[in-house]
Amino acid sequence: MELSVVILNYKVPHYLMLCLESVSKAIKNMKAEIIVIDNNSEDESLALTHHHFPEVKTIANKENAGFSKANNLAVKQAKGEYLCILNPDTVVAEDCFEKLLKLYKSKKNLGAIGTQLIDGKGYFLPESKRNIPNPKVAFQKLIGQDKDYYNNNLQTHENGKTDVLVGAFMFLKRQDYLTVKGFDEDFFMYGEDIDLSYKLLKNKRDNYYAGNIKTIHFKGESTVKNKQYYDRFFGAMLIFYKKHYNNKLLEYSLKFALGFLKSTASQKKKNQTTETYHEAIIITDQQNNFKGLEKKFNKVYFYTKREISTINLSTLRKKYIIFDMSTMRYMEVIEKIVNWRDIPAKIRIRPEGINFCVGSDSKDEQGEMLSLDL
Template sequence: MNKNNGTYIIVTWNNEKEIEDCLSTVSRYSPKNSKVIVVDNNSNDRTVQIIKEKFPETELIESKENLGFAAANNLALENVSSEYICYLNPDVILTEDILTPSIEILEDQSEVGLVACRLKNKDGSNQPSCFNFANSWSLPCEILHIGAVMPRSLRKKYFLNYYKTNDDFKPDWVIGAEMVMRTKDARAIGGFSTEYFMYTEDMDLCKKISVILKKQIYFISGVSLIHLGGASEAQNVNYNKQKKLFQNDMIFVRKFYGEEEARKTADYMAKAYSMRKLLLKIGYWKKNRKYQIEKNNVAIQLINEI
């Protein structure tokens, strides 16, 4: 295996608006001898053309079909010859070297299996990127925003989506917009799980690192990058996406905790949304009140369907 500084793995699908900024900043802030592999999931825009014309040094794999996020990343992993990899979304913009400090942690701490840096919005504000694994406790708590009223000490353990810190720490899982791993570890767990076509693959990957490798996830607080999709994804609550998220949560819970826990999780989520609906009706009077209630009703319907 060639010990260069690492290989960035990027999966694209109709990313003509983002890919140039992404690859330009990867080139600008990459350590010497690092490599980039892009797998394009059969884009029908100018993504492939932009890569070929402006970034000829990039190893481009053109799929004839949309393989999905997981399978496309795994295809790139087969072609990696470096000791380290960095999974990177095409809608990120680097503002500093993220690879070197991540590799240093992996070299110094054998118990760490994955390192992630802080994600920021384009305006410089922080994006939530560290979470607890989905189960019958964490998902209802997220629905009811219980972490918002909990003390900081409890947030760090049980309510990570509300935990804000300037210190490094080890969460359950991190958003997959940027992840650095040892190549051998990624291969040992089979890369991303392909039962998820989109969403939840990052949580599943982190869980496999914990269960199979017995290793931890490490969050670097002082190194950051911009994730453009974070803000828009937070606003995207359409029916199909929410249905897919619920379905994938159930796949995850069933896979790692069993059928009984999956049934309990769905039941508790439905009860949490019913309670949230009541709270919205009696105590929520912001302008988007009607929208929030409608969104809540859709969630209850979807949970009943799964």
């Protein structure tokens, strides 16, 4: 088997359906498998998976085992020569994995490959390519000075080596994953992808950023810097530094910094967008699929896929834009989202054959699900 796509899910059933559909289309011409491991979501995630994607292998944890442990459990059941560790709130293009395989085979001594991640509005996510976070860089990141945390030597659309990739999307050989013993299970949340990237580098592998391949990463969880965030981020950094640096003075310095930042941390969450849009543009060749949605808007405009080029961009303002994936290809939708990113509109995607659409308007906000039911 060529590829095993491992998706760790936790309480994002609707995003998971969109992710699974995009991955299913991307492995259509490959010998590949999809493994979903659920961290005790206690929602409809696995029921929806079994119903809409019966071919997907599922693992149901009885507790929230964290990112590292859950992924390691799933990889133990993987059979592919290659692995893709993938978040459930991602969307891949149809040619994503074929391009990655070709790229991997064209290079020597590769470790993991990551793609250009964009948010639900089409804006680049800088964590796609990062540097090793020494203590000074980690502290600067937490106080909002992050230019040294990210790899700015590579342009967004370039391909090239980078020290650290993000755990939302990591493509590598399964044997390399096993050789470095996968994700360190001392990390529950944050830091495990830094550690894995660093272990691959120490094993004389080069991590690589593929800027010519775009992947949507909705990032539904808020990243507000409250006390819990500092606990988790600094906790992860402490594990990383104790493991790879073993410096007591450094450990004490970080603990002091953590105490200071926690004492000044705001518990207030960022305001989410509250503006309501009352009109929608739906791109589909099957209008009957959206009868239920028509009831939710004052006005709905339908365009077929062929008519997209005729849309006046000014008419997209202050509207929902809904892509029907029974009509569109994911690579087309990803490009449209990027091209239309500066237009004030809410972009949503409807997985083929599923009665809802999902999307997100900011990397710092919760996403939205719109039901198509009457």
